[in-house]
Amino acid sequence: MTTSQDHRRLGRELDLFDTDPLIGAGLPYWLPDGAAVRHTLEEYIRDAERRAGYQHVYSPVLGxxxxYEISGHWAHYSDDMFPPMDLGGEQVVLRPSLCPHHAVIYRSRSHSYRELPLRIAELGGMYRSELSGVLGGLTRVRAIQLNDAHIFCTLDQVEAEARAALEMIRRAYDALGITSARYRLSLPGPGGKYVAAPDKWRRSTALLTDVLQRSGLPYEAAEGEAAFYGPKIDVQVTDSAGRESTLSTVQVDFHQPEQFDLYYVGADGARHRPVMVHRSIIGSVERAVAHLIEQHQGAFPAWLAPTQVAILPISDDELPNAVAHARRCAELRLRAQIAGPDRGTLGARVREARLVPYQAVIGPKEAAEGSVALRLRDGRRLDPRPVSDDLARIGALVEDHRTDLWGDLAS
Known part of the structure; x- marks a missing residue:
């Protein structure tokens, strides 16, 4: 990977994010354009989850x-956690994951088999005590915003829920223009890193293997890559240097339902233990955006771009039309910016807006006719059309999370 392709350089050059020693290593802050990308990505995944029957919650970043002693994190994961803080005779910890909180949320109410599967989702913060040497840009950070969800279900519902999660991942990758490198079945390795429950490991591994096979997905098994409580299906992606990382994951967990004494009331009136399926569609927002920056080199799909329409009035005479055009974009929830004549020649402004999906040029003729001459990021120039027609087309493409800029030009 050349320096020009690195998301750390691009992220700063494009004013997406930055860091400061006063805030600390591994703690990037988001600038307005980066915040727009992040917010749009978060809204996309929340909407996809709502459509798939998930209910969203909020839970504290402290516990x-x-x-974490009950969940097993303290025994198996404390090296990656921040030290506990003494507070009023108790010790509280910045959470390293969301699953213990969701287990407690499930436990707080009684549940019938009729309610299952119960899908709980959250875009929530978690914290990892990463060593300074491994921190970098957005890929390895200490404060993580995770797209996380936990499905509480019966044993015979596990396969359908895991396969549905894999299908959600596929659709998200299509919308984001991401190609998965491979699917990995992550298994435990030697040593005391993992929960000692051989029967649970065998059952959960068999379930995930069956899911992969029935889904027709080629995969590779990798020992030593499992979570401490269970195996995972990891969706691997590669960056522009060919380095591989995990972006999305599906996990089967028999451990935490037992640790937290979770149950549901079955049709027989007795208590039964649910299975906990962990899944993350886009993983952490930070790593997802880092991958998207490098994948698209800043030329994001139109629905995700921080500025979707650059409005380019040729002279000051067309500025009122440009302002009106920007207002119409805002009404359609399209992100637009005016680059007026004070920013240089038209050619210079077109080059400056080279990563913006749509460039709306307004000259005297367009101003008189109520039209724009639209340029697409890929170099195509469209004949002047009524403003309403262009914006309706752009709005539809954005609403559908399309990766193409215009579709069939004949339509």
Missing amino acids: KREL
Whole structure:
């Protein structure tokens, strides 16, 4: 990967994110354009989850040490956690994951088999005590915003829920223009890193293997890559240097439902233990955006671009039309910016807006006719058309999360 392709350089050059020693290593902040990308990505995944029957929750980023002792994180994962803080005679910890909180949320109410599968989702913060040497840009950070969800279901519902999660991942990758490198079945390795429950490991591994095979997905098994409580299906992606990382994941967990004594009331009136399916469609927002920056080199799909329409009045005489055009874009929830004559020649402004999907040029003729001459990021120039027609077309493409800029030009 050349320096020009690195998301760390591009992210700063495009004013997406930055860091400051006063805030600290591994703690990037988001600038307005980066925040627009992040917000749009978060809204996309929340909407996709709502459509798939998920219910969203919020949970605290802190928890008592006892919470993580019960979940198993303290015994198996404490090296990656921040030290506990003493607070009023108790110790509280920045959470390293969201699953213990969701287990407690499930436990807080009684549940019938009729409610299952119960899908709980959250875009929530978690914290990892990463060593300074491994931190970099958005790919390895200490404060993580995770697209996380936990499905509480019966044993015979696990396969359908895991396959549905894989299908959500596929659709998200299509919308984002991401290609998966491979699917990995992540299994435990030697040593005391993993929960000692051989029967649970065998059952959960068999379930995920069956899911992969029935889904027709080629995969490779990798020992030593499992979560401490269970195996995973990891969706691997590669960056522009060919380095591989995990972006999305589906996991089967028999451990935490037992640790938190979770149950549902079955048709027989007795208590039964649910299975907990963990899944993340886009993983952490930080890593997802880092991958998208490098994948698209800043030329994001139109629906995700920080500026979707650059409005280019040829002279000051067309500025009122440009302002009106920007207002119409805002009404359609399209992100538009005016680049007026004070920013240089038209050619210079077109070059400056080279990563913007749509460039709306307004000259005297367009101003008189209520039209724009639209240029697409890929170099195509369209004949002047009524403003309403162009914006309706752009709005539809954005609403559908399309990766193409215009579709069939004949339509």
